[in-house]
Amino acid sequence: EYDKTAARESGVKSYTEEDARNKNKEEYDKTAAAYEEWSESNVLMQKCSYYSVMNEMEKEQIEGKTFLEVGCGPCPLGQRLAKKGAKKIYGLDISQEMITNTRKRLDEQGLSAQFELVCGDIFDQ
Numbered sequence: 001e002y003d004k005t006a007a008r009e010s011g012v013k014s015y016t017e018e019d020a021r022n023k024n025k026e027e028y029d030k031t032a033a034a035y036e037e038w039s040e041s042n043v044l045m046q047k048c049s050y051y052s053v054m055n056e057m058e059k060e061q062i063e064g065k066t067f068l069e070v071g072c073g074p075c076p077l078g079q080r081l082a083k084k085g086a087k088k089i090y091g092l093d094i095s096q097e098m099i100t101n102t103r104k105r106l107d108e109q110g111l112s113a114q115f116e117l118v119c120g121d122i123f124d125q
Contacts, residue, residue: 021094021121028073028095036074036101054080062086070122073098074105075115082114091117 015023028035054077063085069078072091081089093099099119106112 021123025094025121028093029097032073032095032097032101035098036105039074039076050076050080053077057081058084066090068092072102072117074102075117078115079106079109079111082111086114089115091115092120092122093117094121095119 062081064087066088067078067081067086068090069075070092072078072093073095075089075091078086078089078091091099091102093102096119099117102117103112106115106117
């Protein structure tokens with residue numbers, strides 16, 4: 001269990017939940033372009049993470065189905081799903097900059113009709 005008193009005494013800054021969310025959003029907004037470039041060039045992400053997830057999803061059929069990618073960033077999985085015939089992909093990300101960059105990329109690839117991207121926090125009610 002997290003001990004706020006011990007954290008304060010040790011010099012660790014304690015954030016409220018709202019402050020932490022805002023800090024995350026600010027960081028993602030600042031690094032959106034760099035994150036997209038990194039996720040596309042990172043061999044571990046491309047060959048292990050995305051590959052294994054796609055292999056599992058393909059077992060259940062992709063064509064004509066609807067998917068939700070939470071914390072989508074540049075929608076790496078959604079892009080793969082769209083190219084494999086997914087009917088619709090909903091992407092949710094806390095960063096407006098990520099959403100803006102992703103929309104541009106999807107337009108360039110001719111995939112935007114299959115996507116609905118929403119900037120929001122999964123914890124919002």
